[in-house]
Amino acid sequence: MKENTLFNSKYFIYALFFLLFVIGTLTFRDYGIGIDDKFHRLNGFYWLDYLLSFTDFNDLKSLVKIKLSQISDISLPSTIEYNKYSIIFDVPAAILELALKLDNPKEFYEVRHYLNFIFYFVGCIYFYRLLSLRFNRLISFFGCVLFILSPRIYGESFYNMKDIVFLTFLIMGYFYSFRCFLTYDIKNLVFLSFISAICIQTRIIGLALPLSFIFFYLLSILSKKSDLKYFGKIFLYSIATFLFLIAIWPYLWSSPLKNFLAVINNWSPSIHIFFNGNYIPNDFLPFSYIPLWILISTPVLHIFLFTIGFFLIFKRLYQRLVSIDQNNLSYDIWKGVKEKFDVFISLNFLILMTLVIFLNIKLLNAWKHLYFINVYLIYIASFGLNNIYIFFKKKNKVVLFINILILSLTLIAFKMYKYHPYQGLYFNSLVSDNYKNKFEVDFTALSARHFFERIFESKKNDEKIFIGTASWTPLIRTLDIFKKSEREKIILVGQDFQRADLIFSNNISEVDKTLNDKYDIPKNFSKFYQLKIDGAILYTIYKKNNL
Amino acid sequence: MKIFIYKCMIVFFLFFILFQITIGATIREIKKQVYFLSSEENVIAIKKKIREEISSANKRDRYLDVQDAQLIKEFFNKIKSELK
Numbered sequence: 222m223k224e225n226t227l228f229n230s231k232y233f234i235y236a237l238f239f240l241l242f243v244i245g246t247l248t249f250r251d252y253g254i255g256i257d258d259k260f261h262r263l264n265g266f267y268w269l270d271y272l273l274s275f276t277d278f279n280d281l282k283s284l285v286k287i288k289l290s291q292i293s294d295i296s297l298p299s300t301i302e303y304n305k306y307s308i309i310f311d312v313p314a315a316i317l318e319l320a321l322k323l324d325n326p327k328e329f330y331e332v333r334h335y336l337n338f339i340f341y342f343v344g345c346i347y348f349y350r351l352l353s354l355r356f357n358r359l360i361s362f363f364g365c366v367l368f369i370l371s372p373r374i375y376g377e378s379f380y381n382m383k384d385i386v387f388l389t390f391l392i393m394g395y396f397y398s399f400r401c402f403l404t405y406d407i408k409n410l411v412f413l414s415f416i417s418a419i420c421i422q423t424r425i426i427g428l429a430l431p432l433s434f435i436f437f438y439l440l441s442i443l444s445k446k447s448d449l450k451y452f453g454k455i456f457l458y459s460i461a462t463f464l465f466l467i468a469i470w471p472y473l474w475s476s477p478l479k480n481f482l483a484v485i486n487n488w489s490p491s492i493h494i495f496f497n498g499n500y501i502p503n504d505f506l507p508f509s510y511i512p513l514w515i516l517i518s519t520p521v522l523h524i525f526l527f528t529i530g531f532f533l534i535f536k537r538l539y540q541r542l543v544s545i546d547q548n549n550l551s552y553d554i555w556k557g558v559k560e561k562f563d564v565f566i567s568l569n570f571l572i573l574m575t576l577v578i579f580l581n582i583k584l585l586n587a588w589k590h591l592y593f594i595n596v597y598l599i600y601i602a603s604f605g606l607n608n609i610y611i612f613f614k615k616k617n618k619v620v621l622f623i624n625i626l627i628l629s630l631t632l633i634a635f636k637m638y639k640y641h642p643y644q645g646l647y648f649n650s651l652v653s654d655n656y657k658n659k660f661e662v663d664f665t666a667l668s669a670r671h672f673f674e675r676i677f678e679s680k681k682n683d684e685k686i687f688i689g690t691a692s693w694t695p696l697i698r699t700l701d702i703f704k705k706s707e708r709e710k711i712i713l714v715g716q717d718f719q720r721a722d723l724i725f726s727n728n729i730s731e732v733d734k735t736l737n738d739k740y741d742i743p744k745n746f747s748k749f750y751q752l753k754i755d756g757a758i759l760y761t762i763y764k765k766n767n768l
Numbered sequence: 769m770k771i772f773i774y775k776c777m778i779v780f781f782l783f784f785i786l787f788q789i790t791i792g793a794t795i796r797e798i799k800k801q802v803y804f805l806s807s808e809e810n811v812i813a814i815k816k817k818i819r820e821e822i823s824s825a826n827k828r829d830r831y832l833d834v835q836d837a838q839l840i841k842e843f844f845n846k847i848k849s850e851l852k
Contacts, residue, residue, distance in 0.1 A: 505800040542774065579785065
């Protein structure tokens with residue numbers, strides 16, 4: 222195998238993206254309906270209705286109003302809560318639903334999932350372009366493969382309409398930041414300001430992108446006064462970001478500052494989460510919460526490469542810091558633009574992680590809110606990979622290096638296949654089956670679709686089935702995708718278990734199950750069925766004993 | 769000047785971490801305990817415990833042991849005599 226003729230070929234990267242696109246296109250229908258799908262649809266139509274109120278499209282307006290009135294159930298949050306959410310995905314998805322004239326819930330949810338995947342796919346392409354600015358084609362290729370073979374991110378790319386979309390725009394943001402570091406030209410700065418505005422609109426933590434970009438410019442001035450000549454452009458970038466933000470965020474139009482502050486204060490609900498065998502309030506997450514989740518749900522290869530990369534980057538940064546000279550001609554903490562990219566990404570990672578861990582940020586659903594840090598994880602892992610590659614190259618053993626890498630990646634790909642369609646619930650091989658069940662597994666209730674399908678398969682007659690829910694999971698949202706005749710068979714009785722024939726249970730609970738008996742399974746029910754993926758229990762069905 | 773700025777940034781960062789893992793963590797723990805004591809779960813747990821204790825007491829032949837009963841009896845008699 223000659224590295225120059227195979228993985229260094231641009232056709233290889235085209236083949237990778239083609240394969241990803243084909244797999245995504247063939248499998249997007251397999252994924253369940255998450256608890257957020259309905260909520261995002263509501264958000265999309267809410268803002269589309271608002272935007273149309275400024276136009277004269279009366280037919281369209283009435284159609285949107287009808288759609289909006291049809292989206293309701295008791296488990297959905299109030300307008301005051303959901304109107305702060307991003308419109309970047311939700312409004313185009315609502316327009317797409319209208320354009321394709323989709324009225325069947327299963328179809329419009331699936332189209333949304335596909336659109337979600339397309340966003341992710343674009344993110345993958347940009348991630349490759351980002352790596353190409355720093356590494357050679359071989360490392361960029363394998364770095365991109367590492368990114369795609371991040372099971373949780375890949376799985377969520379079909380139904381996570383906020384975090385994956387944010388991840389995509391953040392990648393684009395870093396790509397344009399790198400381009401701006403190369404040449405502070407107006408075109409790239411305008412692109413960057415537009416993407417920065419989208420990032421902030423999608424997740425408020427997106428503020429990190431413009432702030433860190435400006436901070437790095439200030440660091441440049443500290444080393445080289447001559448960089449002051451770009452000050453005007455950076456100022457222009459800041460103004461453009463602000464203007465773009467106002468323009469693309471209708472929520473800010475009525476009262477920009479007040480509403481922006483309202484978004485900053487809009488955190489997740491206060492609930493208990495199941496973490497490391499205990500139900501703990503998410504207002505008081507332990508410092509270990511994010512590091513442990515990443516450690517158990519990221520493939521071992523990624524963690525290994527990241528550790529090497531992180532160590533090497535910070536070792537070099539330390540050496541730069543201790544040798545700063547007052548009269549240095551080059552920059553202080555980086556030499557050359559590629560090193561600047563590394564420092565930029567690594568310091569962003571370090572500062573964001575430090576803030577999230579120590580500022581007691583309220584989180585839930587594993588590390589879903591922080592999926593964007595996969596950009597940093599894989600970039601730093603690619604840096605580690607690059608150093609290993611250089612080491613093997615010096616020893617003239619590049620073929621061995623590539624073979625080991627392909628083997629490791631194949632094992633991850635196989636495990637992802639095994640998890641299908643639950644890659645978003647992946648645990649790595651460091652974790653025992655028993656330990657997996659000490660964490661909340663299926664917060665987004667993807668398996669609820671499997672649960673209902675199983676019930677409909679076993680009950681072919683029109684007899685009504687009463688289902689209790691010993692979990693915080695709103696089963697009603699998943700029920701939407703089934704035919705009316707099937708939906709009418711199901712009567713959800715919540716926690717009124719004495720009326721229930723079956724009880725759906727998982728370890729998702731907003732209360733401490735060990736203290737609160739709200740979700741206790743009555744003694745006249747016994748375990749009937751359990752869905753497990755790789756040892757992790759997704760849900761358990763309990764059946765009334767006399768049935 | 770620039771070396772001073774770099775040092776300030778590093779010291780600030782390290783101080784933030786040190787503060788959080790010492791004083792910050794203690795404040796967090798106190799807040800957590802206060803939150804737990806005033807939480808609905810804790811009220812439910814206390815009610816549950818009281819119910820369990822009353823239920824187990826109801827199953828016993830006697831609530832008090834003989835010596836305690838004698839002691840309380842003498843105490844009440846003394847109070848009664850003083851109130852006359």
